Structures are given as C-alpha cells and as structure tokens.
Amino acid sequence: MANLDSIFHGLADPTRRAVIARLAQGPAPVSELAAPHAMALPSFLKHLKVLEASGWVESEKSGRVRTCRLRPEAAKTAEDWLGRQRRDWEARLDRLDAFLTDIEDERDTDDA
Amino acid sequence: MANLDSIFHGLADPTRRAVIARLAQGPAPVSELAAPHAMALPSFLKHLKVLEASGWVESEKSGRVRTCRLRPEAAKTAEDWLGRQRRDWEARLDRLDAFLTDIEDERDTDDA
DNA sequence: ATCAAGGTTAGCCATGTGGCTATCTATCGG
DNA sequence: CCGATAGATAGCCACATGGCTAACCTTGAT
Numbered sequence A, B: 001m002a003n004l005d006s007i008f009h010g011l012a013d014p015t016r017r018a019v020i021a022r023l024a025q026g027p028a029p030v031s032e033l034a035a036p037h038a039m040a041l042p043s044f045l046k047h048l049k050v051l052e053a054s055g056w057v058e059s060e061k062s063g064r065v066r067t068c069r070l071r072p073e074a075a076k077t078a079e080d081w082l083g084r085q086r087r088d089w090e091a092r093l094d095r096l097d098a099f100l101t102d103i104e105d106e107r108d109t110d111d112a
Numbered sequence C: 001a002t003c004a005a006g007g008t009t010a011g012c013c014a015t016g017t018g019g020c021t022a023t024c025t026a027t028c029g030g
Numbered sequence D: 001c002c003g004a005t006a007g008a009t010a011g012c013c014a015c016a017t018g019g020c021t022a023a024c025c026t027t028g029a030t
Helices: A004-011 A014-023 A030-034 A041-053 A072-111 B004-011 B014-023 B030-034 B041-053 B072-111
Strands: A057-062 A065-070 B057-062 B065-070
Touching: A004 A014, A004 A041, A004 A072, A004 B004, A004 B014, A014 A030, A014 A041, A014 A057, A014 A065, A014 B004, A014 B072, A030 A041, A030 A065, A041 A057, A072 B014, A072 B072, B004 B014, B004 B041, B004 B072, B014 B030, B014 B041, B014 B057, B014 B065, B030 B041, B030 B065, B041 B057
Parallel strands: none
Antiparallel strands: A057 A065, B057 B065
16 A cells, blocks of 8 residues: 555556556556556556556556556545535535524524 | 636645635635735735636726635536546556455365 | 567656746726 | 836755666576
C-alpha cells in the first residue's frame, strides 16, 4: 500500500490513468498495457513502477511475462479521502443553512 | 476548471490537501490558510496557485486580504472518475462471477 | 544451440516542482 | 503621512519526473 501523496500522484498522469482504467477490466501483461501508449517501453515501465509503488497495481512474473492487476484498495483510500472532504463541506453548508434560518426566525420573532 | 491531471496533481501533496480540508470548513484568507504550515509565504503561495490553476480553489481580493474558497466541482470531477473505474471493476467481477457460476452449472449438468 | 520475445537496467537529458531570500506593492490604522 | 500588515514577484537552488537510447537477461520455440 501507500500514502495519499503517492496514490494521488499515481492518478496525475493520463498514461497512468489509462493503465488503471484498462486494469479495471481485468489483469493484463505489461506489453498489452504498453501497446496503446506511444512511448518507448522503458518510459512506460517507469509509469508502471509508479503505480506499483503507490499501491495501485500489483504484478507477478511467470515465465517471461509479467501480469499486472489492479488493487482496488488504492481506489478506496482515494475515494474515502474525497468523501470525507465532501461530508465536511456538506455539513458546513447545513450549518450555514441552519444559521440563516435562525436569523430568519429571529426576524420573524421580532416582527411578531 | 481544469483537467484530471491538474486536479489529481493538486491532491498529491499534504500541504495542498490540508488547505482543501480547511476550506471544506468554509472560506479563509491566505494568511490563515498559511499559518499551520511551516514554510515561507512565497512557498505556500505556490501551492495555492497550483490549487487555483487546477480549479480546486477560487479567491478574490478585497482590500489587502485575499479570501479563498473551495470549488467542489473539482472534487466532483475527481470522485466521478474514481467512481467510473469502480463501476467498471465491479461489473468485471460480476461477469467473472457469472462465468464461474456457468462453469459450475455445466459441471452440475454433466453430473446429472 | 540459436533466435526471438518480453522485460529490465543503466544512464543521459530537459523540464517541472518545492523550497528559500530579498524585494516590492498596496492597504489600513493612527 | 508613516509604520505595520497582507500579499505578490523575481530569482536562485536541489532534486524529481518523464522522456529517450543502448545494452542486457530470461524464457520459449525451433
């Protein structure tokens, strides 16, 4: 696994997001993952290493083929963090709303 | 707004995530945002610019104070992408499950 | 035993990132 | 008007990132 820094860093590149999207459909060998990307293999392998280091991907080699698969825990970690912020944000809007309603109520009370 | 690259890049740093978490509680001026972070103001301002460029934060200056607020659309964009991958992933597991069940059924049929 | 396929490693290069200091501008309070 | 406050700009530096080529190592097929 890894920390939020590397998990989000993993997502901050279109090549790496494409790999994740591909692996969400199921495991694949390195060469198949690399095929759609117009870059030399070593360059692509760096991206793959970033994804492994950040916990997005795990792989094992059998024979000369390395098969990669997605680790959804990474996605969960990312979604959890985002969800937490969203909850805070919405709670704040609720409080703001309650506050504004209170003001309104007080004005009504004054009026009465 | 901005693209996924910059949105996720914005999240790939603890200082910037802390700013986002703080702003989820409500708007704040630059100096208040900077206070918890042990770094010089110009360094902090760079992070803030990254967040503005990526669409996470918007700000306006009145007098000598710049007030920053969160733009939740950025969070939505990020969550949407992650959610899409998760849906694909789960759909794939469902298909896999159905496939395995089919195998099982065929074996049962053979047995009968 | 060889050759091709599938990665892997090493090393180079340009650019980006994240930190700093020093300096500057613009506002607010008195 | 003067000093203090809030932030902005410029420029420097070290290291990370993302690309490349060239050479290498295993494994599989013939």
